[in-house]
Amino acid sequence: MLPTRVARRRFEQLPPERQEEILRVAAEEFARAGFQRTSYNQLLERLQLGKSSAYYYFDDKRDLFLTALQRCYEKFFAVVRTVERPEGAEGFWAFVERSTELGYEFMLEDPTAAALMMCLQREKALLDELGSTELLGVIEAFYADMIREGQRLGTVRADMPFDLVVALVRDASMTFDRWFITARSASTSPSPREAARWYTEVVQRLCRSA
Amino acid sequence: MLPTRVARRRFEQLPPERQEEILRVAAEEFARAGFQRTSYNQLLERLQLGKSSAYYYFDDKRDLFLTALQRCYEKFFAVVRTVERPEGAEGFWAFVERSTELGYEFMLEDPTAAALMMCLQREKALLDELGSTELLGVIEAFYADMIREGQRLGTVRADMPFDLVVALVRDASMTFDRWFITARSASTSPSPREAARWYTEVVQRLCRSA
DNA sequence: ATTTGGCTTGTACCGTCGGTACAACCGTAG
DNA sequence: CTACGGTTGTACCGACGGTACAAGCCAAAT
Numbered sequence: 001m002l003p004t005r006v007a008r009r010r011f012e013q014l015p016p017e018r019q020e021e022i023l024r025v026a027a028e029e030f031a032r033a034g035f036q037r038t039s040y041n042q043l044l045e046r047l048q049l050g051k052s053s054a055y056y057y058f059d060d061k062r063d064l065f066l067t068a069l070q071r072c073y074e075k076f077f078a079v080v081r082t083v084e085r086p087e088g089a090e091g092f093w094a095f096v097e098r099s100t101e102l103g104y105e106f107m108l109e110d111p112t113a114a115a116l117m118m119c120l121q122r123e124k125a126l127l128d129e130l131g132s133t134e135l136l137g138v139i140e141a142f143y144a145d146m147i148r149e150g151q152r153l154g155t156v157r158a159d160m161p162f163d164l165v166v167a168l169v170r171d172a173s174m175t176f177d178r179w180f181i182t183a184r185s186a187s188t189s190p191s192p193r194e195a196a197r198w199y200t201e202v203v204q205r206l207c208r209s210a
Numbered sequence: 211m212l213p214t215r216v217a218r219r220r221f222e223q224l225p226p227e228r229q230e231e232i233l234r235v236a237a238e239e240f241a242r243a244g245f246q247r248t249s250y251n252q253l254l255e256r257l258q259l260g261k262s263s264a265y266y267y268f269d270d271k272r273d274l275f276l277t278a279l280q281r282c283y284e285k286f287f288a289v290v291r292t293v294e295r296p297e298g299a300e301g302f303w304a305f306v307e308r309s310t311e312l313g314y315e316f317m318l319e320d321p322t323a324a325a326l327m328m329c330l331q332r333e334k335a336l337l338d339e340l341g342s343t344e345l346l347g348v349i350e351a352f353y354a355d356m357i358r359e360g361q362r363l364g365t366v367r368a369d370m371p372f373d374l375v376v377a378l379v380r381d382a383s384m385t386f387d388r389w390f391i392t393a394r395s396a397s398t399s400p401s402p403r404e405a406a407r408w409y410t411e412v413v414q415r416l417c418r419s420a
Numbered sequence: 421a422t423t424t425g426g427c428t429t430g431t432a433c434c435g436t437c438g439g440t441a442c443a444a445c446c447g448t449a450g
Numbered sequence: 451c452t453a454c455g456g457t458t459g460t461a462c463c464g465a466c467g468g469t470a471c472a473a474g475c476c477a478a479a480t
Contacts, residue, residue, distance in 0.1 A: 010427090010428090034336075036246065037336075037339070039466070039467090040466080040467060040468090041465080041466070041467080050428095050429055050430060050431090051430085051431090051467095051468080052428080052429050052430065052431085052469090053428070053429055053430090055468070055469080056427090056428065060467075060468075061467065061468090122335040123335065123336075125244065125332040125333065126244075126246060126333075129247065161389075161393070161398065163393075164385075164389050164393075164408070167385050167388070167389055168382060168385050168412065171381050171382065171384070171385045172381065172382065174381070175374075175377050175378050175381045176374075178377070179373070179374050179377055183371070198370065198374070202378065205415045205416055205417075206416060207415075220457095249437075249438090250437080250438060250439090251437070251438080260457095260460090261438095261439085261440090261459085261460090262440090262441095262442095262458055262459065262460085263457070263458055263459090265439070265440080266456090266457070266458080270439075271439090
């Protein structure tokens with residue numbers, strides 16, 4: 001990041017509509033079959049982007065994937081961040097529930113982004129093989145901050161290793177995300193409101209102070 | 211399985227010590243770097259096993275991986291299955307805690323098997339791409355049976371979609387497994403007993419009837 | 421008007437991957 | 451001695467992600 005990542009700088013000087021097209025198509029392809037199973041060669045062909053150009057604008061396959069993914073997360077957080085947090089413990093849990101509900105609504109509105117975000121979770125083991133993803137760090141920090149705040153308010157238990165609580169909540173959130181989209185494509189279609197209610201109840205069970 | 215999987219039958223007619231060596235070395239290699247990142251070519255070379263022989267005794271890379279993995283799960287269940295279940299709700303939870311404790315002890319005694327079993331979880335998305343793993347099905351059924359039994363005893367909540375409860379418990383178990391081995395290699399070293407206590411408490415919070 | 425130089429791209433290539441084709445090997449049974 | 455079926459060595463395949471390198475292009479300088 002010191003010289004502002006040379007490849008990234010070049011990409012950002014492409015015509016904005018071309019940037020948009022590249023990231024949109026990449027997101028579609030990666031969301032369809034995941035990172036590993038998507039052929040970079042075929043993706044570049046569909047993008048009408050020569051190989052030398054590809055490696056001129058992106059470091060490698062992983063870089064393009066993460067760039068497209070990051071844009072999805074930006075859209076996601078732009079929606080979720082609109083929730084304001086009331087004070088006190090009840091406000092904390094209301095905030096959790098409302099944010100989650102907006103998150104599920106986002107997943108319905110932008111299924112490609114949702115699928116791509118699930119990819120990161122499914123294949124994170126393969127992705128952070130070379131250097132921390134920094135995106136995973138941001139997500140981890142999101143949950144850690146949340147739990148720290150809940151502990152500060154005295155409504156989240158502090159009698160268990162902090163990392164364990166964070167991991168449990170993070171993974172339960174992933175479980176719900178997966179369940180929400182698979183249940184959606186099946187017959188049972190929970191509304192974002194219902195799903196968020198269940199999620200909040202489960203997280204409260206998981207880690208609310210006794 | 212109809213004609214008893216021809217490759218498997220041939221493998222089982224190898225000298226037992228050779229069978230053992232192949233599965234042991236394969237387990238070590240796969241446990242080290244995971245399924246995807248382990249080169250089949252290099253693994254076969256280390257095994258002094260020619261390529262044509264390899265495809266004579268195993269269907270493909272995935273088959274060898276799953277065969278080694280299955281042996282690990284057999285060892286695991288052989289340990290855990292020694293626990294007998296007392297009657298009633300308290301007996302149910304005592305059974306959960308004791309089985310979990312034995313599971314953690316097993317992970318300390320056979321870290322290779324533990325690492326390999328974690329691989330399956332981390333890379334399951336890549337592995338069941340072609341045909342159900344059947345091993346994943348067994349594991350899923352293990353959790354489902356457990357929860358059904360808890361519901362029959364009235365001690366596990368039944369007011370939430372069954373699949374969701376199963377997914378939550380299964381994923382929380384994975385979270386604990388990961389935490390247990392990473393915390394072990396770090397400074398904080400929870401004993402199997404402590405970890406199993408925490409696990410049981412968390413699962414009770416998650417899904418015990420109100 | 422032409423040459424220069426830097427950003428951009430086409431083309432051919434690399435090593436490795438998992439997997440296959442096929443002929444040679446080898447012990448045994450005829 | 452031959453024929454045969456189970457086993458193995460060897461050469462090969464297409465696809466993968468990634469690299470080398472020279473040509474193309476366009477603006478600025480001479």
